[in-house]
Amino acid sequence: MNIRIILAGATAACVLGLAAQAQELKFANFTPPFHTINASVIETLNAAISDATGGDTSVRGYHGGELGAGPVEQYVRAVQGVADMVWGLPGYTSSQFERTMLVELPDAIPLDKPGYESLWAAFDENLADEFPATVPLALWTSEPNIFIMKDHDIRSPADVEGLKLRVAGATSAEVIEALGGTPVQMPINQVYNALQTGLIDGVVTGASTLNDFKLDEVANSYTLGANLGRLSFYTVMNQGAYDSLSDEARAALDEVAGPNLSQIAEEAWDAQAEDAMSKARESGDNTVIDLSEEEAQAFSDAVADVVDTYVADVGGEAALAAMRGE
Structure with missing residues (x-):
């Protein structure tokens, strides 16, 4: 058999093998790609996981409602596996997030207190049951209303x-x-x-x-x-998708998720607010x-x-x- 054919076949097999191992995590974003969520959360997650896995696992944002229009169904998209990761606002499905939304109340916390700190301080004992079938990756708030x-x-x-x-x-x-x-x-x-x-x-x-x-x-x-x-936000991941990650990808995700990612997101919101009011x-x-x-x-x-x-x-x-x- 021609050695070129053999090499070509071997190369194709290798490529197919690598492709089979690669995992793309779909992140559903109902807003345009220039929205703050992209750089602060989606790109942060992709960089952390891609770097840790040598590119074998990545996070891709599907923007502008590409995986389903409208923000109301975001949490359901994660639960049903339409997306691996989503972000959304508890306020759009407030009956599910009754205690999470306490942080949104007037005078709930001082104007200068970081909202993400408040949410994670209450999470384990008071809020966790409001996030079924998912792994919360970030919980944060906007700048004060x-x-x-x-x-x-x-x-x-x-x-x-x-x-x-x-x-x-x-x-x-x-x-x-x-x-x-x-x-x-x-x-x-x-x-x-x-x-x-x-x-x-x-x-x-x-x-x-x-x-x-x-x-x-x-x-x-x-x-x-x-x-x-203020408004509150979440980024959550389908539980099955999380469980299917490689050890390297899961470790990288665990390291960046939680208060760390939440702080990055909230500070990005604050920076946008400061810039916007300066212009105004x-x-x-x-x-x-x-x-x-x-x-x-x-x-x-x-x-x-x-x-x-x-x-x-x-x-x-x-x-x-x-x-x-x-």
Whole structure:
């Protein structure tokens, strides 16, 4: 037999063998590839696992809802194996994450306290059962919420009365109602059009959305200083996919996951928020309101009953205490 044919066959067999051993972990991302999640979480995971396995195992982001449109079904995609890894917001399926969402409450934790620290402090004893059939890789929060408005300046709870504000979940809806506003629940990727067309007057969320979802193009008034809570996020992995990893890949994942990856994600959100607000202040065509302590307290007083009721309803006293380090 021709030696060239033999060598060609051997080479093909080797290539096929290597291909069979290679494992690509699918990460479902419902946002565009320029979103903060890509560099902070997806690329971090890929670098850690690829380096540890010599490229045999990698993480690939499927962006813009390529593995399924919309953020609401993200957790289910991981459980069902549509994706190996996903990220999402507990607020979109708030009935599953009742205690996790305590971190989102106004005044749950101080404005300057890292949210990821609070979530992991409460996780083992209070939150773990809210994440069935998955391995949580990261839990973190956004920067503190602010008012992002179009043609309305918010200086007191009275300024919210009668306005339509987008909310992410049931808890934030009750907060808006307590302030006298009308909550409108929708995914964040619909907010741009809703603000532009007047379907909503504003949104209570973190300033990072000004960059990540271009809300700076349609909003023109921002109010900072009230402790209106923050958004929480998760990255989880299908349990079966985790169990199928090689020893090297699992060790690399375990090393980077947890508080380490969560800190990277949260600091990326914070950096985006700082950049976005710096641009908003410098643009010259925005109103930026920094509340005094007294003005901020008025918002806390207005929503205090909502916070107390929610904590009691979900039996969240122990979880909230853990989050606060009490």
